[in-house]
Amino acid sequence: MKSLRNTALGLSMGIVAASTAFADGHAKELTIAIVNNGHMINMQKVAEAYTEETGVKLNWVSLEEGVLREQVTSDTATGGGQYDIINIGMQEAPIWGAAGWIEPLNFSAEYDVDDILPAMREGLSHDGTLYAAPFYGESSMVMYRKDLTDAAGVTIVDNDSWDNITAAAAAMHDPENGVYGACLRGKPGWGDGMAFVTTVANSFGAAWFDKDMKPTLDTPEWNAAVTMYVNLLNSYGPPGSEGNSFNEILALYNEGKCGLWIDATIAASFLEVDGVAYAQSPNAGNPVGANWLWAWAMAVPSGTENADEAKAFIEWATSKEYVQAVGNHPDFGWAKVPTGQRASTYAIPEFQAVAGFAAAEMAAIDSAAPGATDLKPYVGVQFVAIPEFPEVGTAVSQEIAAALSGAKSVEEALAAGQAAADAIMKEAGYY
Template sequence: MPRNGRRQLITATFVVGTLTAAAACSDPSAGQDASGNTTITVALAANPQMKTAESLISDFEKKNPGIKVKFTTLPENDLRPAVTKDVATKAGQYDVAMIGSYEVPIWAKNGWIVPLGSYVSKDTAWDASDVLQPIKDIVSADGKLYAAPFYGSSSFLFYRKDLAKKAGVTIPQNPTWQQVAAAAARMDDKKSGVSGICLRGLPGWGQNLASLTTVINTFGGRWFDEKWQPQLTSPQTEKAVKFYVDLLRAHGQQDAAKDGWEGCLQQITQGKTAMWYDDTVFAGSALQEATSQVKNNLGFAMAPVDETKASGWLWSWGLAITQSSKHKDAAWKFISWATSKEYIMLAGTKAGWDAVPPGSRTSTYSIPQYQSAAKSYADLTLKSINAANPKRPTVDPVPYTGVQYVQIPEFTDIGDYVSQQVAGAIAGTQSVQQALKKSQSYTESVVKKAGYLK
């Protein structure tokens, strides 16, 4: 996830006027070669499922002669600032942008992406009614679809059944965080190079804060009260953050502040951690990449809770057409292909059923091959998605929506700053209280300047 996102957005906005004028005078044939083929550029996050789509692009180009696809694949921390700058300035570098559910309503309001309703209504084979409703909702704005979901996800617990049995602990299907912490202590085996748990420690509003915010929510904390007063130093928030930091420092992976989901995925697949709390989308990748011992003993459970009944997040990576694209119809053809029922069958057949993008379509969960491959996590994924409530993510009422993020433009700036402070507490360079005091002050200054606080 990006650092200094708000500053980059502001910088991009200042140069909108200059580059918009240049784009308006550009050659309408741009993106076409001497043979008249149209080339569209697609910006993707460097996640396993997206890499699968890139490897299968010959199928799209065979079915759509005259359209060539060029991919720009970037790590999440690099993707967002690059694409945000492009769409904000209308530079037109990307025809299709993979954006998260956080960005969709913000970018739609700014007019940076195209509503997809007219394309969807004409493309009956795409079958909008098959898209899972909670996922459709978070890639829409004002009732209009702005991004076609490539995958949808929540969060849950990965754990090693063999290590749990060896330690004499039972992981229930609906664990509490206290049960998870106790299990981590029992399964921690540093002499054998196995941590009790792996959690995101890497700074970034979509890295350590994604996991941590769900813990804050279920512990009774929240980012803001109903009057937009920051609540980062409240007893509930402090308790949650201290729990997360203490758990990582006592029983987490070494140098936890350097690990995001990539590091933890590697830890679990290589048998270096007993548990991992993260995105449901990584279940298939974990099973595909795991050693045989890990694969045969990997179990899954719902996101751990404290005061709430559920605590999993809600997310989707979606494909959107940029307003500055000169090839919008060709862009939709790619999006339709990459998010279709037919693509899911193609990915399963060619790359393996654990490689298909989950959580986007109801029909995926009726495919016999997928049911067989994903039997240990498919139902839990759907249950987790349906249990998430972005309109009421916390114990107490809040003025924002979003489970693992706050749906306001300023959150990229706030979240990146706070995540740096949390990483410092995880690394031991400051206390949790110091980290939260700085975070409270910074957040308050940002929301005051933005006009949330009077």
């Protein structure tokens, strides 16, 4: 078989190891559960070369974010073995690694694990052991149409105030011509709308729990944050914002329908409109926690019978050579490479030439603060690194979506969220 070492894709690293794993001549199949975001979708095409070289058939299960989390959690917790490789993130990786749900990852020296950005490596490890390899990493930032802000005579700056962000959204808002001032997540789910709302709450000085791990959704800080958020979207957002998460807003933005969007830095790789500018996330006096930290990573469930083959694929798919493969791929190019995972990516001249967002992305990642602070006794920015948080965050997000849709007042939603969170934490034995 023709070696990929000599092809334009340059996919040799990792494939050598994978070929060794399959030296018995029996082709394997791997079933991979991925989130239906752009970089993951692109991987399916890039990985055709992996199958050609190794004979490994890759069965892709692409799922919406909330559905992925539900199915992967259920299968992994029970050792169901439905998947050989799964997409997870920083909330799950350390907890699942400690519980033995996923396999530790020990890659070859050529993989250069030290090239992975420290924030990503640490967030996906437990006790110094890596349990998931970052396919891409992200923080969050403002992405705005500078042509629209210039035309409206307004400016957006790094770490802006929410008052100024609201004023900018109002100035750009032109629904008669199909432009909405602000497009923001509202879809229920701890990693969907709640991820963004948590950063807003953080910026107002709120926290999920106090030092005794009791929920604090009944505080003035939470009320101020959610009230501002609901008013901003109801005044200057698109209709039906309670149904929008990353993919829905990306589509709106690329249709020219959004003035500003505050979301994952990785979105910048997929923006197709002209005149986009970037700024660090706004806050209401507290910049710590105003921008999140996340990685969509690849892990091996302990229930798989194909652990060695799965690890070999992950080593290839998260390598420096994979970045080169995407950059040199005729369907993608350097503007579409996965970012936020490896330091070396930002030194590639071809990437620097097309990635106008790179400096803003790295500034956001570098400023993200997942550690415990005086305001919060837990690890995590837009999530809390405890096993109960997905249940808590999802329950509260449903209440906030109800406030966004007008089904409840902000006060009613937060009271119901507080009650739900309190019941979950009590049952878990925190107090």
